[in-house]
Amino acid sequence: MAESAARVICASSALVERGLAVRFTVTDANGQQRPALAVRYMGRVYAYLNACQHIPVELDLQDGNVFDLSGHYPVCSMHGALYEPNSGRCVGGPCRGRKLTALPVHEADDLIWLDTDAV
Template identity: 50%
Template sequence: MAGSERLICASDAVLEGGDGVRFPIETAWGDRTGFVVRYRGQVRAYVNRCAHVPVELDWQPGKFFDDSGLYLICATHGALYDPAGGYCLAGPCRGGRLPQLEVVERDGNVFLIEQGE
């Protein structure tokens, strides 16, 4: 069954290498937050849950990128993730991956694609 769309935010709220936007989601682990960031011109979204320890990545709401703006970073233990695919590049979860969420950007907005049953 096709998924439905849920508005996350306006496109201009997600700047290249800038703060991400958090939003509520339901997962196999219960109610969590997801986040959307912009990297190389595209919006990318993930479950806000480190691949090493089940904690949220951001040290302050929306602070997902490291100082360079090139990698997502877990504030708890410094794991670095590739924003393009969510793969852990360095740190204790090396080889792990952030759970990816499907999003679409259209008409000046970013939408989460919620999978149907």
């Protein structure tokens, strides 16, 4: 069985529960670099393309600052769209029902890994 390819995004300690997101880039199927982010929520790590589903602008105006004041929802700082951190589903704002594009990540050996063969 072939091993899956992965690359390190950051140290596990860089993702604080409901804290700043870690920004990184991924290469899409067309070879374009796309902004992405990883967050920790309820002890788990989630990663998404950093693009609002209303109009594709990055969620954070200030690098990594994506959670709303309650710390429960990543929010688009441009449009106010609220997303569930564990599913990426928009639960409030102009894109209700749409989803952020999830990226496959896992945590091992005190590191956060992007599973690059699934991107």
